[in-house]
Amino acid sequence: MISRIPFLAALFALCIAGPAHAADLSVLTAGAFRPVLDALAPSIERTADVHLIITNGTAGELLKRIQDGEAFDVAILPERLAMTLSASGNLAPPLSNVARVGIGVAVPEGAPRPDISTVEQFRQTLLAAPSVAYLDPAAGGSSGVYLSKLFETLGIAQAIAPKAVRVHGGLVGTRLVDGQAALAIHQISELLAVPRIQYVGPLPAAVQNYTVYTAAVSAHVKNLAGAQKLIQALHGKDASALLERKGMEPAAPQ
Structure with a gap:
Protein backbone atom coordinates (compact mmCIF):
# COMPACT_ATOMS: atom_id res chain seq x y z
CA MET A 1 0.00 0.00 0.00
CA VAL A 101 4.23 67.30 -21.70
CA GLY A 102 5.00 70.98 -22.01
CA ILE A 103 6.72 73.41 -19.66
CA GLY A 104 4.79 75.63 -17.27
CA VAL A 105 5.21 78.37 -14.69
CA ALA A 106 4.20 78.47 -11.03
CA VAL A 107 4.43 80.92 -8.14
CA PRO A 108 3.94 80.55 -4.37
CA GLU A 109 0.42 79.97 -3.14
CA GLY A 110 -1.36 83.31 -2.68
CA ALA A 111 1.16 85.30 -4.73
CA PRO A 112 -0.08 87.54 -7.59
CA ARG A 113 -0.36 85.66 -10.88
CA PRO A 114 2.21 87.06 -13.34
CA ASP A 115 1.34 87.66 -16.98
CA ILE A 116 2.95 85.06 -19.26
CA SER A 117 0.40 85.31 -22.06
CA THR A 118 2.93 86.42 -24.69
CA VAL A 119 6.64 85.88 -25.18
CA GLU A 120 7.39 89.48 -24.24
CA GLN A 121 5.22 89.31 -21.10
CA PHE A 122 6.93 86.05 -20.15
CA ARG A 123 10.30 87.71 -20.68
CA GLN A 124 9.33 90.68 -18.50
CA THR A 125 8.02 88.35 -15.81
CA LEU A 126 11.37 86.56 -15.72
CA LEU A 127 13.24 89.84 -15.44
CA ALA A 128 10.97 91.10 -12.66
CA ALA A 129 11.15 87.93 -10.55
CA PRO A 130 13.67 88.18 -7.67
CA SER A 131 14.52 84.48 -8.02
CA VAL A 132 13.79 81.84 -10.67
CA ALA A 133 13.95 78.09 -10.04
CA TYR A 134 14.46 75.54 -12.81
CA LEU A 135 16.31 72.27 -13.34
CA ASP A 136 20.06 72.59 -13.45
CA PRO A 137 21.00 71.92 -17.09
CA ALA A 138 24.21 70.30 -15.88
CA ALA A 139 22.08 67.54 -14.33
CA GLY A 140 20.70 66.66 -17.74
CA GLY A 141 17.02 67.41 -17.07
CA SER A 142 15.29 68.11 -20.40
CA SER A 143 13.45 71.24 -19.25
CA GLY A 144 16.59 72.72 -17.68
CA VAL A 145 18.61 72.19 -20.85
CA TYR A 146 15.88 73.82 -22.94
CA LEU A 147 15.39 76.78 -20.58
CA SER A 148 19.07 77.63 -20.45
CA LYS A 149 19.03 77.95 -24.24
CA LEU A 150 15.74 79.86 -24.18
CA PHE A 151 17.14 82.45 -21.77
CA GLU A 152 19.96 83.05 -24.23
CA THR A 153 17.52 83.34 -27.13
CA LEU A 154 15.47 85.89 -25.18
CA GLY A 155 18.62 87.84 -24.38
CA ILE A 156 18.22 87.53 -20.60
CA ALA A 157 20.72 84.81 -19.69
CA GLN A 158 23.04 87.24 -17.90
CA ALA A 159 20.13 88.78 -15.98
CA ILE A 160 18.83 85.39 -14.87
CA ALA A 161 22.21 83.94 -13.83
CA PRO A 162 22.65 85.75 -10.45
CA LYS A 163 19.11 84.97 -9.30
CA ALA A 164 18.83 81.45 -10.69
CA VAL A 165 17.91 78.66 -8.28
CA ARG A 166 19.19 75.62 -10.15
CA VAL A 167 17.67 72.38 -8.91
CA HIS A 168 19.76 69.26 -9.45
CA GLY A 169 16.77 66.93 -9.54
CA GLY A 170 13.29 66.39 -8.15
CA LEU A 171 10.36 68.79 -8.10
CA VAL A 172 11.35 72.37 -8.86
CA GLY A 173 8.07 73.66 -7.38
CA THR A 174 9.21 72.73 -3.87
CA ARG A 175 11.53 75.73 -4.00
CA LEU A 176 8.42 77.91 -3.92
CA VAL A 177 7.20 76.19 -0.77
CA ASP A 178 10.47 76.54 1.12
CA GLY A 179 10.88 80.17 0.06
CA GLN A 180 14.01 79.73 -2.03
CA ALA A 181 12.36 80.99 -5.23
CA ALA A 182 9.61 83.37 -6.30
CA LEU A 183 9.04 81.75 -9.69
CA ALA A 184 9.38 78.12 -10.79
CA ILE A 185 9.57 76.82 -14.35
CA HIS A 186 9.28 73.10 -14.88
CA GLN A 187 7.34 70.51 -16.80
CA ILE A 188 3.65 70.96 -16.10
CA SER A 189 3.09 67.50 -14.61
CA GLU A 190 5.83 68.08 -12.06
CA LEU A 191 4.50 71.49 -11.04
CA LEU A 192 1.02 70.04 -10.53
CA ALA A 193 2.53 67.36 -8.30
CA VAL A 194 3.59 69.95 -5.70
CA PRO A 195 0.97 70.98 -3.13
CA ARG A 196 0.62 74.53 -1.81
CA ILE A 197 1.86 76.30 -4.94
CA GLN A 198 -0.07 78.18 -7.63
CA TYR A 199 0.19 76.94 -11.20
CA VAL A 200 0.07 79.94 -13.55
CA GLY A 201 0.00 78.26 -16.95
CA PRO A 202 2.08 76.93 -19.85
CA LEU A 203 4.81 78.83 -21.64
CA PRO A 204 3.58 80.91 -24.61
CA ALA A 205 3.04 78.70 -27.64
CA ALA A 206 5.85 80.37 -29.62
CA VAL A 207 8.46 79.25 -27.06
CA GLN A 208 6.81 76.11 -25.71
CA ASN A 209 8.81 72.91 -25.73
CA TYR A 210 7.19 69.49 -25.52
CA THR A 211 8.96 66.42 -24.27
Missing part, protein backbone atom coordinates in the same frame (compact mmCIF):
# COMPACT_ATOMS: atom_id res chain seq x y z
CA ILE A 2 1.33 3.39 -1.03
CA SER A 3 1.62 5.81 1.87
CA ARG A 4 -0.42 9.03 1.60
CA ILE A 5 1.73 10.84 4.14
CA PRO A 6 4.16 12.47 1.63
CA PHE A 7 1.23 13.66 -0.50
CA LEU A 8 -0.64 15.10 2.48
CA ALA A 9 2.52 16.80 3.74
CA ALA A 10 3.07 18.45 0.36
CA LEU A 11 -0.54 19.58 0.20
CA PHE A 12 -0.30 21.06 3.69
CA ALA A 13 2.88 22.95 2.73
CA LEU A 14 1.14 24.48 -0.27
CA CYS A 15 -1.81 25.57 1.83
CA ILE A 16 0.26 27.36 4.45
CA ALA A 17 2.46 28.97 1.79
CA GLY A 18 -0.53 30.87 0.38
CA PRO A 19 -0.78 32.33 -3.12
CA ALA A 20 2.36 33.04 -5.16
CA HIS A 21 3.75 36.55 -4.89
CA ALA A 22 3.51 38.85 -7.90
CA ALA A 23 6.74 39.06 -9.86
CA ASP A 24 8.84 42.18 -9.43
CA LEU A 25 8.99 44.61 -12.34
CA SER A 26 11.73 47.23 -12.15
CA VAL A 27 10.92 50.54 -13.85
CA LEU A 28 13.24 53.48 -14.43
CA THR A 29 11.35 56.67 -15.24
CA ALA A 30 12.10 60.29 -15.97
CA GLY A 31 10.85 62.53 -13.18
CA ALA A 32 8.02 64.16 -15.12
CA PHE A 33 6.33 60.81 -15.70
CA ARG A 34 6.72 59.59 -12.10
CA PRO A 35 3.42 61.10 -10.80
CA VAL A 36 1.52 59.36 -13.60
CA LEU A 37 3.19 56.01 -12.96
CA ASP A 38 2.63 56.26 -9.21
CA ALA A 39 -1.07 56.94 -9.72
CA LEU A 40 -1.47 54.06 -12.18
CA ALA A 41 0.62 51.60 -10.17
CA PRO A 42 -2.18 50.01 -8.07
CA SER A 43 -4.35 49.14 -11.09
CA ILE A 44 -1.37 47.99 -13.15
CA GLU A 45 -0.13 45.76 -10.34
CA ARG A 46 -3.59 44.27 -9.96
CA THR A 47 -4.31 43.59 -13.64
CA ALA A 48 -0.78 42.63 -14.72
CA ASP A 49 0.02 40.63 -11.55
CA VAL A 50 3.31 42.44 -11.00
CA HIS A 51 4.95 44.35 -8.18
CA LEU A 52 6.32 47.63 -9.52
CA ILE A 53 9.66 48.87 -8.23
CA ILE A 54 9.81 52.45 -9.50
CA THR A 55 12.86 54.71 -9.40
CA ASN A 56 13.31 58.02 -11.19
CA GLY A 57 15.95 60.55 -12.11
CA THR A 58 16.77 63.24 -14.61
CA ALA A 59 17.31 62.21 -18.22
CA GLY A 60 21.07 62.61 -17.80
CA GLU A 61 21.13 60.51 -14.63
CA LEU A 62 19.10 57.72 -16.22
CA LEU A 63 21.32 57.69 -19.31
CA LYS A 64 24.40 57.15 -17.16
CA ARG A 65 22.75 54.52 -14.97
CA ILE A 66 21.59 52.49 -17.96
CA GLN A 67 24.92 52.80 -19.75
CA ASP A 68 26.65 51.71 -16.54
CA GLY A 69 24.67 48.49 -16.59
CA GLU A 70 21.94 49.04 -13.99
CA ALA A 71 19.39 46.22 -14.12
CA PHE A 72 15.79 47.13 -14.99
CA ASP A 73 12.84 45.82 -16.97
CA VAL A 74 11.19 48.94 -18.41
CA ALA A 75 12.45 52.50 -18.94
CA ILE A 76 10.26 55.55 -19.59
CA LEU A 77 12.47 58.24 -21.05
CA PRO A 78 12.46 61.29 -23.32
CA GLU A 79 12.11 60.04 -26.88
CA ARG A 80 15.54 61.15 -28.10
CA LEU A 81 17.26 59.48 -25.17
CA ALA A 82 15.29 56.26 -25.74
CA MET A 83 16.33 56.27 -29.39
CA THR A 84 19.97 56.73 -28.41
CA LEU A 85 19.84 53.83 -25.96
CA SER A 86 18.01 51.66 -28.48
CA ALA A 87 20.70 52.33 -31.09
CA SER A 88 23.40 51.36 -28.58
CA GLY A 89 21.64 48.09 -27.74
CA ASN A 90 20.57 49.00 -24.19
CA LEU A 91 16.86 49.03 -25.05
CA ALA A 92 15.06 46.44 -27.13
CA PRO A 93 12.78 47.50 -30.00
CA PRO A 94 10.06 48.49 -30.51
CA LEU A 95 9.92 51.86 -28.74
CA SER A 96 6.47 53.05 -27.68
CA ASN A 97 5.62 56.74 -27.22
CA VAL A 98 3.22 57.06 -24.27
CA ALA A 99 2.84 60.77 -23.46
CA ARG A 100 4.04 64.30 -24.02
CA VAL A 212 7.68 63.12 -25.64
CA TYR A 213 8.06 60.18 -23.27
CA THR A 214 8.81 56.74 -24.64
CA ALA A 215 8.50 53.37 -22.95
CA ALA A 216 10.88 50.57 -23.85
CA VAL A 217 11.97 47.20 -22.56
CA SER A 218 15.51 46.55 -21.37
CA ALA A 219 17.68 44.47 -23.67
CA HIS A 220 18.28 42.30 -20.58
CA VAL A 221 14.70 42.24 -19.32
CA LYS A 222 13.93 39.64 -16.65
CA ASN A 223 10.13 39.90 -16.71
CA LEU A 224 9.20 40.33 -20.37
CA ALA A 225 5.53 39.43 -19.97
CA GLY A 226 5.11 41.94 -17.14
CA ALA A 227 6.98 44.62 -19.09
CA GLN A 228 4.71 44.19 -22.09
CA LYS A 229 1.60 44.38 -19.90
CA LEU A 230 2.86 47.59 -18.30
CA ILE A 231 3.46 49.28 -21.64
CA GLN A 232 0.05 48.13 -22.88
CA ALA A 233 -1.57 49.64 -19.77
CA LEU A 234 0.12 52.99 -20.47
CA HIS A 235 -1.92 53.17 -23.69
CA GLY A 236 -5.23 52.33 -22.03
CA LYS A 237 -8.24 54.56 -21.32
CA ASP A 238 -7.40 54.91 -17.63
CA ALA A 239 -3.91 56.13 -18.51
CA SER A 240 -5.22 58.64 -21.06
CA ALA A 241 -7.65 60.18 -18.58
CA LEU A 242 -5.01 60.31 -15.87
CA LEU A 243 -2.45 61.94 -18.16
CA GLU A 244 -4.78 64.88 -18.70
CA ARG A 245 -5.39 65.29 -14.98
CA LYS A 246 -1.63 65.25 -14.39
CA GLY A 247 -0.88 67.94 -16.97
CA MET A 248 0.21 65.62 -19.77
CA GLU A 249 -1.44 64.26 -22.88
CA PRO A 250 -1.28 60.98 -24.79
CA ALA A 251 1.47 60.90 -27.39
CA ALA A 252 0.49 61.00 -31.05
CA PRO A 253 0.21 57.57 -32.69
CA GLN A 254 3.52 56.36 -34.09
Whole structure:
Protein backbone atom coordinates (compact mmCIF):
# COMPACT_ATOMS: atom_id res chain seq x y z
CA MET A 1 0.00 0.00 0.00
CA ILE A 2 1.33 3.39 -1.03
CA SER A 3 1.62 5.81 1.87
CA ARG A 4 -0.42 9.03 1.60
CA ILE A 5 1.73 10.84 4.14
CA PRO A 6 4.16 12.47 1.63
CA PHE A 7 1.23 13.66 -0.50
CA LEU A 8 -0.64 15.10 2.48
CA ALA A 9 2.52 16.80 3.74
CA ALA A 10 3.07 18.45 0.36
CA LEU A 11 -0.54 19.58 0.20
CA PHE A 12 -0.30 21.06 3.69
CA ALA A 13 2.88 22.95 2.73
CA LEU A 14 1.14 24.48 -0.27
CA CYS A 15 -1.81 25.57 1.83
CA ILE A 16 0.26 27.36 4.45
CA ALA A 17 2.46 28.97 1.79
CA GLY A 18 -0.53 30.87 0.38
CA PRO A 19 -0.78 32.33 -3.12
CA ALA A 20 2.36 33.04 -5.16
CA HIS A 21 3.75 36.55 -4.89
CA ALA A 22 3.51 38.85 -7.90
CA ALA A 23 6.74 39.06 -9.86
CA ASP A 24 8.84 42.18 -9.43
CA LEU A 25 8.99 44.61 -12.34
CA SER A 26 11.73 47.23 -12.15
CA VAL A 27 10.92 50.54 -13.85
CA LEU A 28 13.24 53.48 -14.43
CA THR A 29 11.35 56.67 -15.24
CA ALA A 30 12.10 60.29 -15.97
CA GLY A 31 10.85 62.53 -13.18
CA ALA A 32 8.02 64.16 -15.12
CA PHE A 33 6.33 60.81 -15.70
CA ARG A 34 6.72 59.59 -12.10
CA PRO A 35 3.42 61.10 -10.80
CA VAL A 36 1.52 59.36 -13.60
CA LEU A 37 3.19 56.01 -12.96
CA ASP A 38 2.63 56.26 -9.21
CA ALA A 39 -1.07 56.94 -9.72
CA LEU A 40 -1.47 54.06 -12.18
CA ALA A 41 0.62 51.60 -10.17
CA PRO A 42 -2.18 50.01 -8.07
CA SER A 43 -4.35 49.14 -11.09
CA ILE A 44 -1.37 47.99 -13.15
CA GLU A 45 -0.13 45.76 -10.34
CA ARG A 46 -3.59 44.27 -9.96
CA THR A 47 -4.31 43.59 -13.64
CA ALA A 48 -0.78 42.63 -14.72
CA ASP A 49 0.02 40.63 -11.55
CA VAL A 50 3.31 42.44 -11.00
CA HIS A 51 4.95 44.35 -8.18
CA LEU A 52 6.32 47.63 -9.52
CA ILE A 53 9.66 48.87 -8.23
CA ILE A 54 9.81 52.45 -9.50
CA THR A 55 12.86 54.71 -9.40
CA ASN A 56 13.31 58.02 -11.19
CA GLY A 57 15.95 60.55 -12.11
CA THR A 58 16.77 63.24 -14.61
CA ALA A 59 17.31 62.21 -18.22
CA GLY A 60 21.07 62.61 -17.80
CA GLU A 61 21.13 60.51 -14.63
CA LEU A 62 19.10 57.72 -16.22
CA LEU A 63 21.32 57.69 -19.31
CA LYS A 64 24.40 57.15 -17.16
CA ARG A 65 22.75 54.52 -14.97
CA ILE A 66 21.59 52.49 -17.96
CA GLN A 67 24.92 52.80 -19.75
CA ASP A 68 26.65 51.71 -16.54
CA GLY A 69 24.67 48.49 -16.59
CA GLU A 70 21.94 49.04 -13.99
CA ALA A 71 19.39 46.22 -14.12
CA PHE A 72 15.79 47.13 -14.99
CA ASP A 73 12.84 45.82 -16.97
CA VAL A 74 11.19 48.94 -18.41
CA ALA A 75 12.45 52.50 -18.94
CA ILE A 76 10.26 55.55 -19.59
CA LEU A 77 12.47 58.24 -21.05
CA PRO A 78 12.46 61.29 -23.32
CA GLU A 79 12.11 60.04 -26.88
CA ARG A 80 15.54 61.15 -28.10
CA LEU A 81 17.26 59.48 -25.17
CA ALA A 82 15.29 56.26 -25.74
CA MET A 83 16.33 56.27 -29.39
CA THR A 84 19.97 56.73 -28.41
CA LEU A 85 19.84 53.83 -25.96
CA SER A 86 18.01 51.66 -28.48
CA ALA A 87 20.70 52.33 -31.09
CA SER A 88 23.40 51.36 -28.58
CA GLY A 89 21.64 48.09 -27.74
CA ASN A 90 20.57 49.00 -24.19
CA LEU A 91 16.86 49.03 -25.05
CA ALA A 92 15.06 46.44 -27.13
CA PRO A 93 12.78 47.50 -30.00
CA PRO A 94 10.06 48.49 -30.51
CA LEU A 95 9.92 51.86 -28.74
CA SER A 96 6.47 53.05 -27.68
CA ASN A 97 5.62 56.74 -27.22
CA VAL A 98 3.22 57.06 -24.27
CA ALA A 99 2.84 60.77 -23.46
CA ARG A 100 4.04 64.30 -24.02
CA VAL A 101 4.23 67.30 -21.70
CA GLY A 102 5.00 70.98 -22.01
CA ILE A 103 6.72 73.41 -19.66
CA GLY A 104 4.79 75.63 -17.27
CA VAL A 105 5.21 78.37 -14.69
CA ALA A 106 4.20 78.47 -11.03
CA VAL A 107 4.43 80.92 -8.14
CA PRO A 108 3.94 80.55 -4.37
CA GLU A 109 0.42 79.97 -3.14
CA GLY A 110 -1.36 83.31 -2.68
CA ALA A 111 1.16 85.30 -4.73
CA PRO A 112 -0.08 87.54 -7.59
CA ARG A 113 -0.36 85.66 -10.88
CA PRO A 114 2.21 87.06 -13.34
CA ASP A 115 1.34 87.66 -16.98
CA ILE A 116 2.95 85.06 -19.26
CA SER A 117 0.40 85.31 -22.06
CA THR A 118 2.93 86.42 -24.69
CA VAL A 119 6.64 85.88 -25.18
CA GLU A 120 7.39 89.48 -24.24
CA GLN A 121 5.22 89.31 -21.10
CA PHE A 122 6.93 86.05 -20.15
CA ARG A 123 10.30 87.71 -20.68
CA GLN A 124 9.33 90.68 -18.50
CA THR A 125 8.02 88.35 -15.81
CA LEU A 126 11.37 86.56 -15.72
CA LEU A 127 13.24 89.84 -15.44
CA ALA A 128 10.97 91.10 -12.66
CA ALA A 129 11.15 87.93 -10.55
CA PRO A 130 13.67 88.18 -7.67
CA SER A 131 14.52 84.48 -8.02
CA VAL A 132 13.79 81.84 -10.67
CA ALA A 133 13.95 78.09 -10.04
CA TYR A 134 14.46 75.54 -12.81
CA LEU A 135 16.31 72.27 -13.34
CA ASP A 136 20.06 72.59 -13.45
CA PRO A 137 21.00 71.92 -17.09
CA ALA A 138 24.21 70.30 -15.88
CA ALA A 139 22.08 67.54 -14.33
CA GLY A 140 20.70 66.66 -17.74
CA GLY A 141 17.02 67.41 -17.07
CA SER A 142 15.29 68.11 -20.40
CA SER A 143 13.45 71.24 -19.25
CA GLY A 144 16.59 72.72 -17.68
CA VAL A 145 18.61 72.19 -20.85
CA TYR A 146 15.88 73.82 -22.94
CA LEU A 147 15.39 76.78 -20.58
CA SER A 148 19.07 77.63 -20.45
CA LYS A 149 19.03 77.95 -24.24
CA LEU A 150 15.74 79.86 -24.18
CA PHE A 151 17.14 82.45 -21.77
CA GLU A 152 19.96 83.05 -24.23
CA THR A 153 17.52 83.34 -27.13
CA LEU A 154 15.47 85.89 -25.18
CA GLY A 155 18.62 87.84 -24.38
CA ILE A 156 18.22 87.53 -20.60
CA ALA A 157 20.72 84.81 -19.69
CA GLN A 158 23.04 87.24 -17.90
CA ALA A 159 20.13 88.78 -15.98
CA ILE A 160 18.83 85.39 -14.87
CA ALA A 161 22.21 83.94 -13.83
CA PRO A 162 22.65 85.75 -10.45
CA LYS A 163 19.11 84.97 -9.30
CA ALA A 164 18.83 81.45 -10.69
CA VAL A 165 17.91 78.66 -8.28
CA ARG A 166 19.19 75.62 -10.15
CA VAL A 167 17.67 72.38 -8.91
CA HIS A 168 19.76 69.26 -9.45
CA GLY A 169 16.77 66.93 -9.54
CA GLY A 170 13.29 66.39 -8.15
CA LEU A 171 10.36 68.79 -8.10
CA VAL A 172 11.35 72.37 -8.86
CA GLY A 173 8.07 73.66 -7.38
CA THR A 174 9.21 72.73 -3.87
CA ARG A 175 11.53 75.73 -4.00
CA LEU A 176 8.42 77.91 -3.92
CA VAL A 177 7.20 76.19 -0.77
CA ASP A 178 10.47 76.54 1.12
CA GLY A 179 10.88 80.17 0.06
CA GLN A 180 14.01 79.73 -2.03
CA ALA A 181 12.36 80.99 -5.23
CA ALA A 182 9.61 83.37 -6.30
CA LEU A 183 9.04 81.75 -9.69
CA ALA A 184 9.38 78.12 -10.79
CA ILE A 185 9.57 76.82 -14.35
CA HIS A 186 9.28 73.10 -14.88
CA GLN A 187 7.34 70.51 -16.80
CA ILE A 188 3.65 70.96 -16.10
CA SER A 189 3.09 67.50 -14.61
CA GLU A 190 5.83 68.08 -12.06
CA LEU A 191 4.50 71.49 -11.04
CA LEU A 192 1.02 70.04 -10.53
CA ALA A 193 2.53 67.36 -8.30
CA VAL A 194 3.59 69.95 -5.70
CA PRO A 195 0.97 70.98 -3.13
CA ARG A 196 0.62 74.53 -1.81
CA ILE A 197 1.86 76.30 -4.94
CA GLN A 198 -0.07 78.18 -7.63
CA TYR A 199 0.19 76.94 -11.20
CA VAL A 200 0.07 79.94 -13.55
CA GLY A 201 0.00 78.26 -16.95
CA PRO A 202 2.08 76.93 -19.85
CA LEU A 203 4.81 78.83 -21.64
CA PRO A 204 3.58 80.91 -24.61
CA ALA A 205 3.04 78.70 -27.64
CA ALA A 206 5.85 80.37 -29.62
CA VAL A 207 8.46 79.25 -27.06
CA GLN A 208 6.81 76.11 -25.71
CA ASN A 209 8.81 72.91 -25.73
CA TYR A 210 7.19 69.49 -25.52
CA THR A 211 8.96 66.42 -24.27
CA VAL A 212 7.68 63.12 -25.64
CA TYR A 213 8.06 60.18 -23.27
CA THR A 214 8.81 56.74 -24.64
CA ALA A 215 8.50 53.37 -22.95
CA ALA A 216 10.88 50.57 -23.85
CA VAL A 217 11.97 47.20 -22.56
CA SER A 218 15.51 46.55 -21.37
CA ALA A 219 17.68 44.47 -23.67
CA HIS A 220 18.28 42.30 -20.58
CA VAL A 221 14.70 42.24 -19.32
CA LYS A 222 13.93 39.64 -16.65
CA ASN A 223 10.13 39.90 -16.71
CA LEU A 224 9.20 40.33 -20.37
CA ALA A 225 5.53 39.43 -19.97
CA GLY A 226 5.11 41.94 -17.14
CA ALA A 227 6.98 44.62 -19.09
CA GLN A 228 4.71 44.19 -22.09
CA LYS A 229 1.60 44.38 -19.90
CA LEU A 230 2.86 47.59 -18.30
CA ILE A 231 3.46 49.28 -21.64
CA GLN A 232 0.05 48.13 -22.88
CA ALA A 233 -1.57 49.64 -19.77
CA LEU A 234 0.12 52.99 -20.47
CA HIS A 235 -1.92 53.17 -23.69
CA GLY A 236 -5.23 52.33 -22.03
CA LYS A 237 -8.24 54.56 -21.32
CA ASP A 238 -7.40 54.91 -17.63
CA ALA A 239 -3.91 56.13 -18.51
CA SER A 240 -5.22 58.64 -21.06
CA ALA A 241 -7.65 60.18 -18.58
CA LEU A 242 -5.01 60.31 -15.87
CA LEU A 243 -2.45 61.94 -18.16
CA GLU A 244 -4.78 64.88 -18.70
CA ARG A 245 -5.39 65.29 -14.98
CA LYS A 246 -1.63 65.25 -14.39
CA GLY A 247 -0.88 67.94 -16.97
CA MET A 248 0.21 65.62 -19.77
CA GLU A 249 -1.44 64.26 -22.88
CA PRO A 250 -1.28 60.98 -24.79
CA ALA A 251 1.47 60.90 -27.39
CA ALA A 252 0.49 61.00 -31.05
CA PRO A 253 0.21 57.57 -32.69
CA GLN A 254 3.52 56.36 -34.09
